[in-house]
Amino acid sequence: MNPIEGHLDSRSPLHDILAPTGIAVVGASADPTKRGYKAMVGLIKDGYRGSIYPVNPKADMILGVKAWPSVTAIPGNPELALICTPAATVPGLIAECGRRGIKGAVILASGFAEVGGEGAALEREMMAKAEAHGVRIIGPNTSGIFNLHHKINLLALDNVRPGDVGIISQSGNMLLSLALEAQHNGHVGFSTYVGPGNQSDIGFNDYLRYLGEDVHTRVATLYVEGFRDGRKFLDVAREVTAMKPVVVYKSGSTEQGQKAASSHTGALAGSYAMTVDLLRQAGVSVVQYSDEILPVAEGLGLLQKAHGKRVAVISDGGGQATIASDRLAEAGLELAELSDTTRQQLREVLLPQASTVNPVDVAGSTDAKPSLLATCMEIVAADDNVDSVFLVGMFGGYSIRFAESLLGDEMRGAEAMVDLSRATTKPLVIYSLYTPIKPPALRRLHEAGLPVYASIEQSVRVLAALGERGQYLAQLHRQSREAAVTPRPELAAMFERARGEGRDLFEYEAKQLLRDHGVEVPAERIARSEGELAAIAARFREEVGETPLVMKVVSKDILHKSDAGGVKLNLTGEQALRQAREEILASCRAHAPAAEIEGVLVTPMESKGVEVIVGVIRDPIFGPVLMFGLGGIFVEILEDVAFRSIPLSRHDAESMVAQIKAKKVLEGARGEPAVDKEALVDLLLKVSSIVDAYPALSELDLNPVIAYADGYAVVDARVIVDRQSSDEESRP
Template identity: 35%
Template sequence: MGTHYLEHFFRPESIAVVGASETPGSVGEQVMRNLLDAGFRGAISPVNPRHGEVHGLACAPRVRALEHAPDLAVICVPPRAIHQVVEECGRHGIRAVVILAAGMGESGTGVKRLEQAVMATARRHGVRVIGPDWVGLMRPHLGLNATFSRSRALPGQLALVSQSGALTSAVLDWAESRRVGFSTVCSLGDTTDVDFGDVLDYLALDPETRSILLYVETITDARRFMGGLRAAARLKPVIVMKVGRQQESYRATSSHTGALVGADDAFDAALGRAGAVRVPTIGQLFAAAELLASGKRLAGDRIAVITNGGGPGIIATDLLVERQLQLARLGEKTLAALNRHLPARWPGDNPVDVLGDADPKRFAAALDACLDDDNVDGALVILAPQARTDPEGTAEQLCQADTRRKPVLGSWMGGSRIRTARERFTAAGFPNFATPENATEALSALSRYRRSQALLMQLPDAASARSEPDLQTAQEVISRALEAGQTRLTPLQSKTMLQAFAIPVTTTMVARSAEEARDAAQRLGLPVAMKINSPEITHKAAVDGVRLNLVDGEAVAAAYTDILEAVRKARPDAAVDGVSVEPMHTPRHGSEIMLGVVRDPVFGPVISFGAGGSMVEVIRDRAVSLPPLNDFLARDLMARTRVGRFLQLDQDSHLRRELEHALLRLSDLVCSLPRVTDVDINPVIADAQGVVAVDARIHVRDSRSDGYGHMAIMPYPRHLARRETLPGGHEVLVRPIRPEDAEMEQAFIEGLSDRSRYYRFMDHMGHVGLAMLVRFTQIDYDREMALVAVDDSGETPRQVGVARYVTNPDGRSCEFAVAVADDWQGRGLGRRLMERLMTVARERDLDRMEGQVLAENRGMLGLMDRLGFRRQRIPGDYSVVQVERSL
């Protein structure tokens, strides 16, 4: 793969410090001192017209006076000079710039114009920018400290990416005292160019980084953030602290869903889809950082607590349960071992109270017994400094214990008496915490990380593939409404939209007179419900605009008049178009469900599921997720609610499948229609026979967004599917791969001959594991593409070929791979797949496609020649040929 476009920031071999100085207290002086003190191994070039030498290094008067263009320029000049410096950097061939100057991030028209001019110049020259208003960048293992911070970072494998310079300094100060090391410390400042998504994309493949901490204040590019976060979190733990909750927008008063789902819910949903873990406080961020830095991981949620006091054990138990962890049930062998090593008066269960007079060996014996228990996934050891306690000796015993099998955390409570013991823990790199609260928070973060990774590894069912919706009808409804000046569709229009996506609805008729209402009721069948029909009234019951269970024509006629009179009194300004009439849907054992969508200003559509009905805002039982959904995500969404657990939606049933279908079609609706902003389907009546939407309200707005620009996660690009006729007359369906294709993909790979499999993977692989299936089928369509050829002429569709590309770290090129089933080779399928793949890559603005082919694979090399690829030998490896072509 090509060099990452951030390589010059994170692995520079030469640095220019523009504004370098020896003036004490200046930014330029501190940056120079930090680079020299850290022992940066590359060349350092000070730039300042006022100095001939800075800290013993020759100082150039201008950037253009540098003999060679350095990899990285650190700009420490006043704001008024930044634009000119960036211009010089661009002309001199410098492609990576960090701006440390304060002031550019302030508000004001003049400052904003300066920032825009700087960024326009940078883009014109192809210069990437981090900052302004940032603390800087540290890569301790490289001796790189390009910051104006007085803090230092020890080498380690934990990366910190933060938007707050103050928090960055606090973490570094804490980490130094705890001997926690970092692979990377990056304070982004104002993310005018390089942002979280870019840095996460780099750290995902950085061999020096094992875990990542994020401190987030604002997200400016949701698609880029989600792309980088998903790439990183698939490979490494990512712990996130998010502050600055946004105010709920106007939608809080326009729909039930909007009143329930805030911007913070959208952020949580985004992290859930990416597999990252969120913590709410700085203390918990520190706790998670300490445990992640130790490399500990939980295999389950069952925790053993070993303590020398009953009180701390009870506190730990409460904390574990509150954080959705479990007290482990100790096995008979474990209890027998504990009985041998502990006094007869010990309580005999978990928490394991070793009593106040416990010496270090008693603690160690109890811990060993618990770690040997298959019912225990981790242990928390709590020590309170009592009269006969030996804090230092017990700490020494824990440090020597075999804790490689399972995570073990220490919590030595107190102050002066346990200070030496904590120092021993820190020196040994043993996870230790001042309080049980911090320790259980750290365990909770590990547990949530394990669950999030398990969620990412789930494979959807093949049966979840859905029929195409009636997009034309839905688009026509929206267009007519917008032409009439509506931003809220009427219930009838909303139900027409739902029907276009195969979501069951009750039949509705609009009546504009009492006689029409009576006639509609007779045609629909009594009893009926009647509701005011107005695009301006969202909560119809609030204006007395609803009548239920009308059993005869007289009651219907009277209700029509009553509804109009009541609404005129409550909302004389509202435009009213008669009433809607629909049959009463009153199942004996039905439940009221709410399905909804709100449009978050950053992450786009957010889907919610929960308890419905008129008390929905009081009950407040809902869960949220970002679309697009698949069957597993839909089931997970339902299972996270109380109503979902009440209806036992975690078990396979007709009702679960019907609700799952409705959620999937709602996901299709908001993915396919960027003009839809909010959807409120409440109530949906759910019973053993299925589901039906009784009432619905959809909000729309005129939008120039095409395709999936409104989505934080690129949905399935169904528009790329098409049937292809090969030269011999054989027909196949070529379409993007889906998560539901896992079984078919597995059969395809394992069905290849040994030679074909070796040619594709350059390895004699056998069984395809779960991780590989997930990686091959659950792709990020914004960053990669896999086109499968499906032979659907028989009873069971069969995958007979696949071509895929992955965008390289440079963001401009991609690496491809292609494979065709043995019995389909020689029919022109490989060429057709590659031509389609190149077209897709070209449409995604990629410039070049490249790949590697075994030198003995003459058939593939011939295909590459026919497709216009250029061959190139790889120095030192004559078994592989590099092929590439411009797109």
């Protein structure tokens, strides 16, 4: 296996722990039902070349290896201890490990923080011992580890092949499932496995850094139920994905962390969709179904990337060509438009009834000569319009389906495909009906490193992952961040004033924050008394003519103004303003009798356009996150939104606008003009910079922002202030 070249900021300390030259098995046993027995068997059976130190005060020898009464009695200096004893013994054993110079401990026992109460206290005690003695902890409540290239198999799994897929899984059963799938597949092998357990010390970001540096790992694969520090994981993922593929299956969501959110953005953040967007932003290949994990990992490990998303399909059956075309379209891939030259070359080798339009249907041309499929693949692979080639049908089974005499020609076709794979940078992906029975031609393809799948759907997911990775790598040079915004003292003071008064920013303050940093916000004026309305009406007549006005209540106690009857539209003339003010005050006082009302905000009513939302939430797991999507009243109904971690690059902002399903509305629907996408991208970048500059900004909602053919207007702005960080920031 070729090591992946690359560079991370610092070498992971896990190398000594996960590739140790000596292992202490604490709780080693001769009882086949005990984990201490299984671990010893795994090390001995697989031929671990380092030193093994069984620790058991009641035995002199275990499975032919000298045992020691305690960790401190061990004569050598093993880097790793596997602790197989009950939870209550763990803190004391960690202290012994530290005194012996052991660098890391794998703790199998459950009964720690996952059970709460006394278990959480025991985990804190364990960590205090670990920190005091410099011992790193894997687990507790872990299924264990293996490192097959170093003959370390502490799970004693049978028939697990060494290979280049590294796995970190919070589910031991998921590892077992992948191991059995790989055993059945017969071609996928593993490098390192770790069950992170409670992540009391070492987390997903630490393991990913290790896999990124490990020369035996070509693709890192993770099954994740929950991140402990999602922000740090994204930082490490950006480094690792620049060097090698990372595949993640994420179960569940983090919605519990968002239940108290008070904005539209807060209501939608913390979702599975948000997590997926942030992972993909960092270059991670996210799979939706568990049976896609290993095929995608294998495909990325073997083929690495495609230069784009244009796929040429070659099929020996029209029905499967149609299915493949449907799945490709659903996955966001394109059927490549074959050049005239390519189509002519195909016509020269295929029967007249064959279709040379993508998807190519050979229509019986290969029944007597299956190697023609390899010829067709070579022809389309040479087309500059093609990024990947997808063979669909029964290759490998012609000698079974038609005549044994076809086996020789089928093998020649397989060799031709192998030669093509070595001559082209374009991925070749094969789906065959006969994959489950592993005929000779398909075995030859697999041996040569061509992925062969038993499912069109899995094949398409691999093609999609290859295209996504290729596009991600191609735009890495565009990932530079926009210039940072320098916080203004008067605006920082505005946040402090709001904090001191126990409130969020008033709308006019939120808009001042935006306006002062270059965001396009309509003019507005606040009336704190009825007497100010006449002057306000006169000023707007001078500036914008007889344009209808909008009036909104200004109150720190009324967050959702429309619900309280605090908004009036289409107001023309001084009398209309007076009446609107009276109705707003009456309605708001009825809605919230104790509310403090500062006044009303008056602004020109904006013309019709496309309503979008721009929002920010400081997620407890991933940190500051920006959201963009269709706005107005539909945002929480349709949930057609995109998320990115802040700070954004220009590519991030562009991809957000392109991602939403309603992008056709932005491009102009039913005769409406297309909106100014560049202006929206600029808005997203400005908001990202503002959030970076003002840590007191907890949540932000710009909803709606009305997008026009030449710019936009921020109609409503809400900024929620972080009440807690003020005290934290003032601490020495």
